[in-house]
Amino acid sequence: MGLVALALLGMGSAQAHDFRHGDVVIDHPYATPSLAGTTTGAVYFKSIRNKGKTPDRLLSARTAVAARVEIHHMQMDGNVMRMRQVPALELPAQTEVSLRHGGAGTHHLMLLDMAQPLKDGDRFDLELVFEKAGTRRVNVWVQTPRAGAPAHKH
Structure with a gap:
């Protein structure tokens, strides 16, 4: 019984994927696989929480997998x-x-001019x-998004 409890506890902590930086908590950054032959991708987050008493702003982002990263706002027209x-x-x-995909958030980070598409399982x-x-x-x-969740199309 003790080994099962330890195994379950280990599984829970292995799936925790959040980062804290000062008053900002970045919860589960993820990207969806990109379409073969494309040079764009998108990064989402379960959420970004500002636990502080003063406002903050995400100003920019950068990564080695893309030449540029832009903050995008999505809106239905x-x-x-x-x-x-x-x-x-x-x-x-x-x-x-x-900042979730599939219409559950209004923002995401757009990866532009990627050298290769993002594949399921990459980090x-x-x-x-x-x-x-x-x-x-x-x-x-x-x-890959859960079944039934729409993918982000660029």
């Missing part, structure tokens, strides 16, 4: 999803911002630059 680059992602004090480092919290490196997991 009739029946069409429109994306546009924004200069920063606002993180109000003591709030949680969702890569991503450096996030916050206005107040500073710079934090996180590890992004590439994973």
Whole structure:
């Protein structure tokens, strides 16, 4: 019984994938596999939480897997999803911002000019630059969305 409990405890901690940097908690950074032959990809987060009493902003990001990373805002325009680059992602004090794929969030990080497509199971480092919290490196997991979850199309 003790070994089973230890195994279950180990599984839970192995699946924990969040990073704390000052008052900012970056919860589960992930990317979806990109289509073969494309040079773009997208990074999402279960959430980014600002636990502090003052607002912060995500100003930029960079990674070795893409020449550029842009912060994108998504919004429905009739029946069409429109994306546009924004200069920063606002993180109000003591709030949680969702950056999930498939319409569950309004923002994501766009990976541009990638040398090769992202494949399920890949992992890569991503450096996030916050206005107040500073710079934090996180590890992004590439994973296929659960069945029924729409994929991000570029």
